[in-house]
Amino acid sequence: MDRIEHNYELSPVPEEGVAQLHAALVAFWANTDIAPDIQIRFTIALAEVVANILQHAVVPGDAPIKLRLRCTPTSLEARLVDKGRSWTMPTTGFTLPADHAERGRGLAIANAVLDTLQYRRFRDLNCWRLVLLHRAD
Amino acid sequence: MEIIINPAGEHAAVVQLRGRLDLLVASEVKQRLAKAVQEGFRLLVIDMSDVSFVDSSGLGALIGGLKAARMAGGDLRLASVGAQAMAMLELTTLNRVLRPYPNVAEALQAG
Numbered sequence: 001m002d003r004i005e006h007n008y009e010l011s012p013v014p015e016e017g018v019a020q021l022h023a024a025l026v027a028f029w030a031n032t033d034i035a036p037d038i039q040i041r042f043t044i045a046l047a048e049v050v051a052n053i054l055q056h057a058v059v060p061g062d063a064p065i066k067l068r069l070r071c072t073p074t075s076l077e078a079r080l081v082d083k084g085r086s087w088t089m090p091t092t093g094f095t096l097p098a099d100h101a102e103r104g105r106g107l108a109i110a111n112a113v114l115d116t117l118q119y120r121r122f123r124d125l126n127c128w129r130l131v132l133l134h135r136a137d
Numbered sequence: 138m139e140i141i142i143n144p145a146g147e148h149a150a151v152v153q154l155r156g157r158l159d160l161l162v163a164s165e166v167k168q169r170l171a172k173a174v175q176e177g178f179r180l181l182v183i184d185m186s187d188v189s190f191v192d193s194s195g196l197g198a199l200i201g202g203l204k205a206a207r208m209a210g211g212d213l214r215l216a217s218v219g220a221q222a223m224a225m226l227e228l229t230t231l232n233r234v235l236r237p238y239p240n241v242a243e244a245l246q247a248g
């Protein structure tokens with residue numbers, strides 16, 4: 001399988017952005033031969049990061065969130081760029097909250113699924129990079 | 138998301154969810170589950186067979202429903218959980234508290 005790369009824009013309006021994300025993933029998976037369980041894990045992680053952006057970084061009226069999805073013979077990668085509020089990555093890492101907690105699991109789930117979860121602030125941009133290795137070789 | 142709640146006995150109800158259980162609907166789902174418990178349905182069985190995707194907010198809504206049911210002396214159980222939702226339960230280890238059952242009938246009959 002050759003490298004496949006597609007670019008998308010997600011609305012900062014949650015109802016629209018979430019729908020666009022899932023539509024983008026359906027189209028993206030249709031062009032790959034990634035196993036269903038790997039698709040599920042990557043989708044889970046990406047949806048959590050996008051949800052975090054929609055809930056905490058951007059507001060309706062902001063510029064669209066830019067999403068680049070890339071599939072190579074060994075990895076899946078997503079890059080997300082938005083112009084929303086900056087975010088501070090916890091220095092202690094991501095931990096799951098207690099079982100009875102109703103919030104606070106999103107990025108811990110993404111971090112547990114992925115081989116790489118990076119965030120950096122570059123000028124006025126939030127830049128996320130998500131990588132999941134899907135083949136051992 | 139479509140939320141359909143049908144009584145299944147004096148104190149039990151089956152909650153059928155259809156669509157994505159995510160940040161967009163989590164608050165509404167939590168409220169509907171709490172309302173069902175207030176109405177006397179202390180055993181809630183969530184039929185997950187038509188749930189296409191669950192995110193962490195959706196899990197939070199189910200935890201909220203579980204807490205409401207437990208406070209009333211009951212329980213919340215999941216039935217017919219698909220592969221994606223099961224992956225979420227396992228990743229968060231919430232399958233220990235949100236126990237999945239093969240189908241609605243077994244979830245209703247479990248002790």
